[in-house]
Amino acid sequence: MRSVVTVTCVVLALAFLAYMLVLADITQALVELNDSKLNILLSERGVDIFAATQMDAMTLLLIGLALLTCTVGVANSMLMSVTERVREIGTLKCLGAQDRFIIQSYLVESTLQGLFGAAVGVLLGCAVAVAASSATYPGYVLSSFPTAVVLRSLLASMAVGLFIAVAASIWPAAAAARRRPVDALRVEE
Amino acid sequence: MAESLISIRAVTKTFKLGDQEVRALRGVDMEIPKGAYVSIMGPSGSGKSTLFNMIGGLDLPTSGDVVVEGCRLRDLDSDQLAWFRCHKIGFIFQSFNLVQTMTAQENVAIARTFAGCSYAESMHDAAEVLKRVGLDHRLKHLPSQVSGGQQQRIAIARALVNKPLIILADEPTGNLDLKTGQDIIDLLNEMKQAYGVTIVTATHDMKMVSASDLLARIRDGAIDELLGKDQMNVTIGTIDGESVA
Numbered sequence: 001m002r003s004v005v006t007v008t009c010v011v012l013a014l015a016f017l018a019y020m021l022v023l024a025d026i027t028q029a030l031v032e033l034n035d036s037k038l039n040i041l042l043s044e045r046g047v048d049i050f051a052a053t054q055m056d057a058m059t060l061l062l063i064g065l066a067l068l069t070c071t072v073g074v075a076n077s078m079l080m081s082v083t084e085r086v087r088e089i090g091t092l093k094c095l096g097a098q099d100r101f102i103i104q105s106y107l108v109e110s111t112l113q114g115l116f117g118a119a120v121g122v123l124l125g126c127a128v129a130v131a132a133s134s135a136t137y138p139g140y141v142l143s144s145f146p147t148a149v150v151l152r153s154l155l156a157s158m159a160v161g162l163f164i165a166v167a168a169s170i171w172p173a174a175a176a177a178r179r180r181p182v183d184a185l186r187v188e189e
Numbered sequence: 190m191a192e193s194l195i196s197i198r199a200v201t202k203t204f205k206l207g208d209q210e211v212r213a214l215r216g217v218d219m220e221i222p223k224g225a226y227v228s229i230m231g232p233s234g235s236g237k238s239t240l241f242n243m244i245g246g247l248d249l250p251t252s253g254d255v256v257v258e259g260c261r262l263r264d265l266d267s268d269q270l271a272w273f274r275c276h277k278i279g280f281i282f283q284s285f286n287l288v289q290t291m292t293a294q295e296n297v298a299i300a301r302t303f304a305g306c307s308y309a310e311s312m313h314d315a316a317e318v319l320k321r322v323g324l325d326h327r328l329k330h331l332p333s334q335v336s337g338g339q340q341q342r343i344a345i346a347r348a349l350v351n352k353p354l355i356i357l358a359d360e361p362t363g364n365l366d367l368k369t370g371q372d373i374i375d376l377l378n379e380m381k382q383a384y385g386v387t388i389v390t391a392t393h394d395m396k397m398v399s400a401s402d403l404l405a406r407i408r409d410g411a412i413d414e415l416l417g418k419d420q421m422n423v424t425i426g427t428i429d430g431e432s433v434a
Contacts (some may be wrong), residue, residue: 091286094247095347096303098268098274182247185286 002081006074006110006165007117013070014121014161015128017063021153022129024054029146038140045136067164074168078110082176089176090184099177106173107166110158114165115158122157126150193220194354194387195244200253202239202410213239215410216253223354226381226388228398231407234330237391238359240407244389245278245357258354274376275303279348279386281358285340287332287347293319297347304351316335318346321383322376338369343378349384356380358390362397374400 030038031049042049082089089102134141190257202214213236221227231237242248243255246262255262257277265273274280287296302308316328322342324335332340341361348356358377364371374397381388390397398404406414 088288091280091282091288092299092303093271094245094268094274094280094286095300096271096273096351098271098303101303180247182242185282 002077002084003109003113005077006113007120009070009073009077010114010117010161010165011121011124013066013164014118014157015125018122018125018154018157019129020055020059020125021157022126022150023133024059025146025149025153026129026133026141027054029144029149030133030140033140033144035140038137041137067160071164071168074110074165077171078106078169078172082106082172086176086179086184090181091180093181093184094107099174102177103170103173106169106176108170110165110173111162114162117165118158118161121152122159123186125157126154164169194222194223194258195219195224195389196254196256197221197240197243198254198256200240200243200250200255201246202236203251204241213410214243214250217407217410217412219405219412219415221387221389223387224385225403226378226379226401227390227403227405229389229391229405229407230393230398230400231391231413235407236410237407239410240417241357241359241389241391244355245280246273257385266277271303276351277354279353279356280352280357281341281344281348281361283363285332285337285344285364287340287343289332292329293324293335293343293346296332296343297350300347301350314350315346318350319343321349321380322346336369337365338372341365341369342376345373345380349380349386352384352387356386356388359386360391360393362392362394367389370394371396 025046027042031054032046039049047054070166092102130141197219200214200217201212203214204211217236229237229240239248242264243250244257246265249263257273260273262270262273288299293297294312294315297318298308298311301311301314301372306314316325319325319328322345322389324339324342324346327335327339332343337345356377362373362379365373374394377388378388378400380386390401392398402418404416405412
């Protein structure tokens with residue numbers, strides 16, 4: 001159940017990130033076409049057709065905020081999951097589990113969740129971006145689709161998602177592993 | 190008496206609760222011989238669990254030493270203590286403490302993997318031990334699908350799978366009915382013979398006491414009385430009277 005929360009968090013933030021990146025890639029590709037009819041259409045949409053990139057400060061800030069929220073969400077759900085399993089962790093330590101084992105098992109879990117969430121989110125964001133821009137600039141998007149650039153953006157988003165999922169769970173996992181088994185076992189369920 | 194496996198030497202333990210100091214143990218000395226079945230009795234809050242934690246390397250004494258097989262637990266770092274718990278100690282808890290999402294076999298096998306065994310080896314050994322405790326027909330069941338007595342059997346199998354020196358059982362019959370409790374005591378005794386382990390239990394259960402070779406009564410953090418098997422029969426009547434009240 002917890003993992004659903006974590007994955008959803010990553011999916012949403014990554015969908016947003018991928019959407020923004022892909023949309024910027026596509027718009028930039030359209031700008032570079034330098035088609036007079038298209039340029040008018042782009043200007044009407046408020047696109048700066050003379051800019052070198054379509055990422056402005058506001059967009060970056062929004063992306064940053066989304067990722068930060070995602071990190072906090074993942075860390076929170078990890079912390080809950082660790083708290084729920086305090087007794088279990090204590091028991092495993094009594095059986096001879098080293099701290100390393102506890103941390104590793106949480107990292108494996110969050111890596112899988114991060115990979116899955118990021119993959120779904122990235123695909124979702126990309127699909128929405130393509131659909132939205134196709135609707136706005138009919139006939140232009142698919143013919144001049146910047147495949148290589150978009151692919152790079154998607155891979156970068158995947159990496160960011162995975163990094164967030166792992167980074168946000170290291171601290172809760174380490175805190176859980178370091179608890180002394182005596183204290184962990186005393187916790188009532 | 191045979192040479193002792195566990196030496197508890199002048200062990201004290203002081204906890205800080207806020208600004209109050211609680212002296213859980215105030216100088217406990219005890220020698221536990223190899224292969225013995227020791228019962229520790231005492232009212233709750235008498236320091237029983239604290240003493241248990243010391244023997245299991247879960248907690249360090251404030252002063253004094255616990256020596257197991259000639260090794261001072263104080264000298265071990267946290268990885269060495271994990272190794273010690275893994276290879277030398279088998280824990281059994283009052284509330285079983287099985288991992289609810291894992292099958293009986295996996296619950297036992299995970300303890301084996303901590304000793305460095307592969308997954309296949311661990312599952313194989315787990316099946317063997319579960320068979321010894323009479324659960325070969327429950328390997329794939331989850332803890333929630335079996336009775337309390339069977340859960341405790343899984344826990345006993347888990348405690349035995351690494352062939353430890355010592356089984357530490359903290360009120361192993363506390364959550365079980367009389368009949369099931371007796372079965373668990375019989376099983377522990379049987380396993381003591383089969384594996385040659387030393388068993389240390391904390392208990393209120395007189396049946397467990399009568400099965401043991403040595404009885405230590407703890408009161409207010411110190412050993413009140415230490416009785417051998419031959420002395421016990423004489424005193425059981427009076428202990429019974431006191432402990433039931």
